Amino acid sequence: MGMDDHEFRLLTIPPPIHPEDPDSPLPETILIDSFGYLSNRTNATTANGRRSRTKKKGKRILVTFWPAAPLRVSCFTVHCPDPKADAYGSIPKVCYTEDGLALLCVTICPERQYMYAKNIRYFVYQAGTKNTPPSVKLVHSPPDFTFFDHEVALLRRRDQDMFFIAVLRRAFVEREYTDGHFHLHLYSSKTKTWSTKLMRLDSPPDFEFHSRNKGITIGGEHGSVGWVDLRRGILICDLLLLDSNQSLRYVPLPSPLSPEPLQRYPLSVRNIVVLQGYIKYFEMHNNVRPSSYTGSSPILEGWIAAKKR
Template identity: 35%
Template sequence: MALIFNGDGTYSMVYPEGTSPMIWLRPADRPKTDPTLSPPKSVLLDTLGYVDGECNDTTAAYVAADGRRVQVTFWMHHPPLVSCFTVHSPGVKPDAFPEMAKLLATDGDLALLRVPHLPLNPFSDQPDSRFFVYRIGGGAAGEKPPWLRQLPNPDKLMFTDHTVGFLNYGTHGQADDRFFAAAFYQEHPLRPGGSVKFYISLFDSETWGWTRKEVFVDSPEAYRYRFTNKAITIGGDRGSIAWVDLSNGILVHDLLLRNDILRYIPLPPSELPDLRTNSVRDMAVVNGYLKYVSMSIAGLVVVSVEYCGLVVAVYL
């Protein structure tokens, strides 16, 4: 792969012959939507966005200040078929995208997306990606129309995809489309003997801006937390978001309480000598419960732990 200067301050991606990123195009053998079926209430969704300009009732577009248009469309199928989403920018070829768009999180009818910044210019101060919030909608009478809005650039805030949590406040008895995005990160000491500091960068759609604050753990045991594997939305009256270290425990922050506390929930000890060996783990919220799954060569053990009103169902 190479970068070619276009002469107008932008660059194009050039790939060796036979290596063009065709995987970024929506598959030609994709399943067709059955018009006789009602829309699915839940879907299995591919988190990577293909490049395609075809539209349907879910299509929404955003026009930036520079006039560039970004279009997002969702293609829904009843499980076990996999649904997907596509992005399109008029005048931009698929091979101009440096990477695929990414679905970071969903909650209710809202989705948080990361889309590569176009046109590519590695010498610009612009961020590599832009963040969008998309609301699913349809063409039927009485349904909310879909929309797409770009979040402001989180200036000087660096975070990775798996550290961003998302809360749709409209799913908690509110009539509006207020939502929050929360990025968690740790600052490790430069000198021996120092303590780890924890920070949250919070976007609130009511103020339409990012704020950064230091947060504090409720237990010394929380310093066992090492690496964020994923962020999950718990919701509830507290509007809780959790960041998960699948080897140690989870950190829970209650957004709607507006405090600076992280509640730590340790995971039960594993019978395996090393969780990184022959083990696949994940955690999700299912019907109000946090469910942690670890698949390995060991036998099946079921453990449940209740902590601060939350029940963790564990399958080892």
């Protein structure tokens, strides 16, 4: 598996969880590899949960994080007592992290059947605190679809000890997909159910949004989340206002550093994160100058990078 298949995510780990060495306290945030491992080793971060709705003996899952101080990359492991290693149809993966929560995807199925929704299990891991141990909770899978990392956003509500999982997709309206309508699939950990709402876009005349590259959690009093198209802009949804307002807002990206059209995968040169209440945008591109020799290729002189918030 090449490096292009990997992503690293930030996960907030509140105290008193520490690495195995008690003399090396863990920082508040770790950098986690999205792809995990199969192992029955445990430590202070291990959470034990159910991996199916039934309470049959053995239908358990153990999730453990192995923290390392940045810039080193941390990893996580998954262990289910009953199936063998070859029963996993895909590598366990972290789909999203937010405020001490990690959304995990674990596929347990026969070979070449891992794309079926019934074989995919989603879990939300919650880091432990001084008063509560770490936990891992089964998320009831959507009834008729699976979702991809770039379609999902996670919102935690500490005041109600719950979370939302939001998945945004274009809506099929009047026999065709439209630019102005989206389906929001929303999971509530309080009700343990999924709901679907038709969302309309308050779009400006220059609206362009074609492909989602990632989700972001903005938070705030309205519980805002967003989906980013790194070539164009962000769609923002206020999850806590859905009962009174089922519309999306569009925020275009800043003007690009280079006038040349982006030819590569956007996440390799652009990114958007939410830190300390700000949406921060990063971009870089090749710094080239024309060659002094006729017919020769331009000369690469490094990279130019910029960030905005």
